[in-house]
Amino acid sequence: MRKIKNYCFRILLALLISFSYLFTPLTVQAKQATNILELKEHLAELKSQKQAQANAKSETQSEINTKKNNIYNAYKEKENIANEVEDAKNKIVESEESIKTASEDIDNILRYYQVSNDNNNYIDYVTDVSSITDLIMRMKAVEQITSYYDNKIKTLNSLIKEKQNLQVELADKNADLDVKITNFSNALSSLNNQLEAIDEISEDIDTQIKAQEETIKYYQSICDSETQLLSTCTNDPQSFGWRKPTVKGRVSSGFGYRSFDNNFHPGIDIAGNSEGTYEYATAAGRVAAITYRSSCGGNIVYLHVTVNGQRYTVQYAHMLEIKVKLNQMVTTDTVVGTVGGYSTSKYYSGGYDSCAYGAHLHYGVATGWYHVDYNSWSKFVSNLINPPGFPARGVWWYKR
Numbered sequence: 001m002r003k004i005k006n007y008c009f010r011i012l013l014a015l016l017i018s019f020s021y022l023f024t025p026l027t028v029q030a031k032q033a034t035n036i037l038e039l040k041e042h043l044a045e046l047k048s049q050k051q052a053q054a055n056a057k058s059e060t061q062s063e064i065n066t067k068k069n070n071i072y073n074a075y076k077e078k079e080n081i082a083n084e085v086e087d088a089k090n091k092i093v094e095s096e097e098s099i100k101t102a103s104e105d106i107d108n109i110l111r112y113y114q115v116s117n118d119n120n121n122y123i124d125y126v127t128d129v130s131s132i133t134d135l136i137m138r139m140k141a142v143e144q145i146t147s148y149y150d151n152k153i154k155t156l157n158s159l160i161k162e163k164q165n166l167q168v169e170l171a172d173k174n175a176d177l178d179v180k181i182t183n184f185s186n187a188l189s190s191l192n193n194q195l196e197a198i199d200e201i202s203e204d205i206d207t208q209i210k211a212q213e214e215t216i217k218y219y220q221s222i223c224d225s226e227t228q229l230l231s232t233c234t235n236d237p238q239s240f241g242w243r244k245p246t247v248k249g250r251v252s253s254g255f256g257y258r259s260f261d262n263n264f265h266p267g268i269d270i271a272g273n274s275e276g277t278y279e280y281a282t283a284a285g286r287v288a289a290i291t292y293r294s295s296c297g298g299n300i301v302y303l304h305v306t307v308n309g310q311r312y313t314v315q316y317a318h319m320l321e322i323k324v325k326l327n328q329m330v331t332t333d334t335v336v337g338t339v340g341g342y343s344t345s346k347y348y349s350g351g352y353d354s355c356a357y358g359a360h361l362h363y364g365v366a367t368g369w370y371h372v373d374y375n376s377w378s379k380f381v382s383n384l385i386n387p388p389g390f391p392a393r394g395v396w397w398y399k400r
């Protein structure tokens with residue numbers, strides 16, 4: 001039931017948000033950023049939205065606490081009322097007993113005066129002239145005593161009436177409190193729903209902030225300034241065909257599944273060169289990432305290149321030296337680094353690279369530009385292709 005209520009609430013909220021979006025078409029989200037500055041403005045807007053959600057959350061939280069207090073106090077009041085009712089009931093019972101006792105007292109007194117003198121009855125006294133004075137005195141006394149008890153009983157009866165009225169009043173109060181508690185509880189449950197919705201929106205905003213930061217980082221790596229039109233930042237140099245990374249060499253291990261170790265080889269190994277041999281960019285582009293002393297791959301360079309209008313990410317691993325800087329533009333004449341793999345091998349030379357078993361270049365190509373780091377490595381791997389422009393395994397080349 002609560003689930004269904006939540007669900008309805010969310011749909012309502014989503015509708016509200018989408019309608020407000022329709023009627024305010026000039027929000028930051030609707031605007032397409034044209035440069036990094038505007039991307040940053042959007043990011044700042046997202047961050048202030050996040051702050052607003054945080055404020056809304058703490059407001060809602062304090063409203064929830066108020067409602068909880070209200071409910072607690074209402075129950076406390078009901079408890080007091082129950083005590084008062086109990087008290088009134090006791091008072092009524094007490095009063096009724098007092099009335100009973102008083103009535104009995106009167107009866108006894110009357111009986112006493114009627115029968116106490118020489119076992120004669122009351123009529124005898126009235127007719128007995130000799131004791132007329134005595135009779136008057138006695139009647140006076142009886143009158144006084146009965147009026148005293150009458151007053152006492154009257155007082156007790158009005159006390160009973162008062163307590164009965166109080167009970168009615170308390171029952172009304174109790175019913176009012178029940179209504180209040182129901183209202184507070186309903187308000188509380190809708191506040192809890194509101195809190196959940198706020199949390200969800202906050203999560204969405206967090207995701208958007210993360211994406212926006214990534215986008216800014218990306219454009220910062222390809223634009224010359226923060227005011228440069230984003231569309232012109234993508235005009236990286238491009239090549240119309242691939243060149244080889246080394247002047248000479250041969251493919252010693254191919255791309256894909258290898259039967260000898262049953263592993264997926266995410267590129268090709270190029271052998272036939274000693275350590276220190278130059279490795280060139282295979283297409284025009286930019287240095288996208290550099291990893292130093294990776295435990296598997298050693299020194300690694302990633303290039304973002306464009307070939308025939310198609311973007312690729314290129315990887316050079318097991319390098320002895322890296323000769324480029326991050327974000328540096330490269331042409332096919334640029335020396336990216338030098339062949340390594342033997343002296344950095346963990347097994348042969350006590351180095352840091354546990355995936356190298358001799359001097360060679362591991363060369364990988366993936367479609368698309370990736371912001372390559374350890375975290376996105378798997379994504380990079382899923383787009384790998386067999387590097388184009390190489391002869392069959394074992395066939396030597398002597399020209400790039």
Ligand SMILES: [Zn+2]
Pocket residue numbers: 253265267268269361362363
């Ligand atoms: Zn390899």
